[in-house]
Amino acid sequence: MKTTKLFFTVLLLSAITTVAGQSIIIDHHCAKLEPIPVWAQEQAAESLHIAYGHTSHGSQLITGMTALAGQDTLLTGYKGDYYCWDYYPVPGENGSCIDIDDYFKPGDLGHNGDTQWAESTRDYLDNDPSSTDINVVMWSWCGGCSDNTVEGINIYLNTMNQLELDYPGIRFVYMTGHRDIWSDDTLKRNNQLIRDYCVENNKVLFDFADIESYDPDGVYYEFANDNCDYYDEDMNKLGNWAIEWQDMHEEGVDWYQCSPAHTQALNGNLKAYASWWLWCRLAGWDGTVGTDTPDSATGILVFSRGKTIVLKGMPQGPITVAVFDVSGKQVLSKNMQGTTDALPSDLKTGVYFVRVQTDNGKYCTQKVIIK
Numbered sequence: 192m193k194t195t196k197l198f199f200t201v202l203l204l205s206a207i208t209t210v211a212g213q214s215i216i217i218d219h220h221c222a223k224l225e226p227i228p229v230w231a232q233e234q235a236a237e238s239l240h241i242a243y244g245h246t247s248h249g250s251q252l253i254t255g256m257t258a259l260a261g262q263d264t265l266l267t268g269y270k271g272d273y274y275c276w277d278y279y280p281v282p283g284e285n286g287s288c289i290d291i292d293d294y295f296k297p298g299d300l301g302h303n304g305d306t307q308w309a310e311s312t313r314d315y316l317d318n319d320p321s322s323t324d325i326n327v328v329m330w331s332w333c334g335g336c337s338d339n340t341v342e343g344i345n346i347y348l349n350t351m352n353q354l355e356l357d358y359p360g361i362r363f364v365y366m367t368g369h370r371d372i373w374s375d376d377t378l379k380r381n382n383q384l385i386r387d388y389c390v391e392n393n394k395v396l397f398d399f400a401d402i403e404s405y406d407p408d409g410v411y412y413e414f415a416n417d418n419c420d421y422y423d424e425d426m427n428k429l430g431n432w433a434i435e436w437q438d439m440h441e442e443g444v445d446w447y448q449c450s451p452a453h454t455q456a457l458n459g460n461l462k463a464y465a466s467w468w469l470w471c472r473l474a475g476w477d478g479t480v481g482t483d484t485p486d487s488a489t490g491i492l493v494f495s496r497g498k499t500i501v502l503k504g505m506p507q508g509p510i511t512v513a514v515f516d517v518s519g520k521q522v523l524s525k526n527m528q529g530t531t532d533a534l535p536s537d538l539k540t541g542v543y544f545v546r547v548q549t550d551n552g553k554y555c556t557q558k559v560i561i562k
Contacts, residue, residue, distance in 0.1 A: 224268025336368020
């Protein structure tokens with residue numbers, strides 16, 4: 192009994208860390224498909240309804256995502272046909288694509304304290320019938336961070352915060368501006384203001400500039416532009432990190448071809464990977480490694496699909512499934528046969544722990560998030 196109580200105390204602390212209000216920062220560390228789990232991709236497709244406003248630079252995310260669907264020869268992290276979005280669906284195993292209302296309103300985040308994007312957001316959410324299921328709103332910059340003042344950035348941050356207060360059921364995603372070598376100091380200052388604010392105030396940030404500052408090997412380019420050209424301190428061009436990386440790696444295996452605006456294919460790849468990381472974090476994934484790995488003792492993988500608990504890799508024979516909430520209270524128990532892989536439930540939204548015990552005494556406990 193003492194062991195059980197200690198076990199659930201540890202789980203409770205872990206869950207509190209996951210569900211507590213924390214910032215979600217999507218940067219170059221997130222520009223990869225591994226270790227995004229399949230259950231989180233499925234949950235994102237089932238639960239998220241995204242409104243995305245942007246002009247040409249912001250379209251890099253969409254271009255990269257569109258081309259990513261169907262790239263099943265990619266070597267690392269590709270999980271199958273789970274990468275479609277609703278404008279460009281690819282039939283997949285999960286049967287659904289993530290819902291993005293792309294270009295939901297004209298424009299971008301503008302320049303010098305312009306807040307037309309916020310007025311457009313309010314008009315859309317208040318008056319457009321197609322917005323009734325929207326639960327994520329994101330706008331991108333298209334040069335506005337390069338010429339903005341500190342006052343203008345603060346207007347952006349305060350306006351975003353007010354939208355969050357006025358629409359509490361919607362997650363608003365902040366963004367940094369794209370790299371611009373000719374406004375390097377101003378851009379870096381403004382982007383850092385946005386980063387610091389998001390970390391200090393537990394916001395969601397898609398760090399556009401950081402993602403295109405690093406190649407996939409983690410090499411940082413201090414002086415660079417949106418095309419991935421990089422320079423020395425005297426602004427002499429030295430090369431293009433994306434083209435150089437592509438030339439040293441195999442197309443279709445290490446990277447895939449796409450045509451994002453103002454930049455190279457690899458940058459579009461990284462933006463697509465980071466976008467999926469964002470969607471999955473918003474859908475409940477905590478961003479940790481190993482959440483899509485079968486238990487080493489039993490080979491069983493447990494995840495949620497809506498309110499249904501899905502069990503993969505089940506052995507033949509009887510099993511016992513018990514579900515606990517974060518306090519350690521058992522809320523569901525069922526005896527099942529190993530050939531059954533789905534356990535419907537009426538569980539409330541939250542974090543749960545599923546304990547599966549086989550007839551030979553082996554067991555595993557895995558976390559699931561019910562949305």
